[in-house]
Amino acid sequence: MPELPEVETIVRDLRGLVVGRRIDFVKVWLNKLVRTGPRRLAGFLLGAEIHGVRRRGKFIVFTLSGEKRLVVHLRMTGQFLWAAAPETRPKHVHLIIGFEEGGVLMYRDVRQFGYFLGLQPADYQAWLVSEDIGPDPFDLSPEDFRERLCSRRGRIKPLLLDQRFVSGLGNIYVDEALFAAGIHPLSPADRIREDEARRLFDEILSVLKEAIRLRGSTVRDYRGLTGVGGQFQSRHQVYGRTGEHCLVCGCALERLVVGGRSTHICPRCQPRR
Ligand SMILES: [Zn+2]
Structure with a gap:
């Protein structure tokens, strides 16, 4: 999608x-x-x-x-x-x-x-x-983001996918941002520390900006108007790379299911606490 x-x-x-x-x-x-x-x-x-x-x-x-x-x-x-x-x-x-x-x-x-x-x-x-479309990530401040996070119960990944919480994110960019921030997708949202929330927010924006620069990710069907696909899929660190080595630590990447969605993590870079 x-x-x-x-x-x-x-x-x-x-x-x-x-x-x-x-x-x-x-x-x-x-x-x-x-x-x-x-x-x-x-x-x-x-x-x-x-x-x-x-x-x-x-x-x-x-x-x-x-x-x-x-x-x-x-x-x-x-x-x-x-x-x-x-x-x-x-x-x-x-x-x-x-x-x-x-x-x-x-x-x-x-x-x-x-x-x-x-x-x-x-x-x-x-x-x-x-x-009830939630705010665009680019319209939020780090403080807004953290405040919204603290006030919500539940796991971090389903929350980031919730279009009323923040709009525009889907499975690919949530997995990539959580990896970049070193946060396990099952972490409770209200227990994410201030410095982690800040880092997650920064990583969401930088993953999105880089993906926009490369015209998105073509995993299956997506094409731009001229029929040309995106290039960001070659930069994916975890999404669609189950069993391959983590580019940061070398550990084998794993796949789990969170909220019914296929989820990609590095068990070492994203430890479950
Ligand atoms: Zn790793």
């Missing part, structure tokens, strides 16, 4: 391509994709100009003329592709948005878990409330 760095990369690519363009046509082949109704979506989007594209957690939010929003979640395998002109619909493309100025934005999704929402301004505000 695309996490913060992958979604951020896609958003930056989209911004360069679609902002300032006016929507000329919309085609939807997979009705369940549009939760606010596939037929209504075309009427909602036609003639609208795209004013901006931003990320909220793992959501992509297009701001359109009239302060309307198009919200997209890629879930497992959603991808945006760009073509200079309409072409024969590629396999697994379920939605196409064409622009008056030329250019076509295609949405491809092999497993079909992704979704679109077309929201009027008031509906968008209601959606933000109902979704």
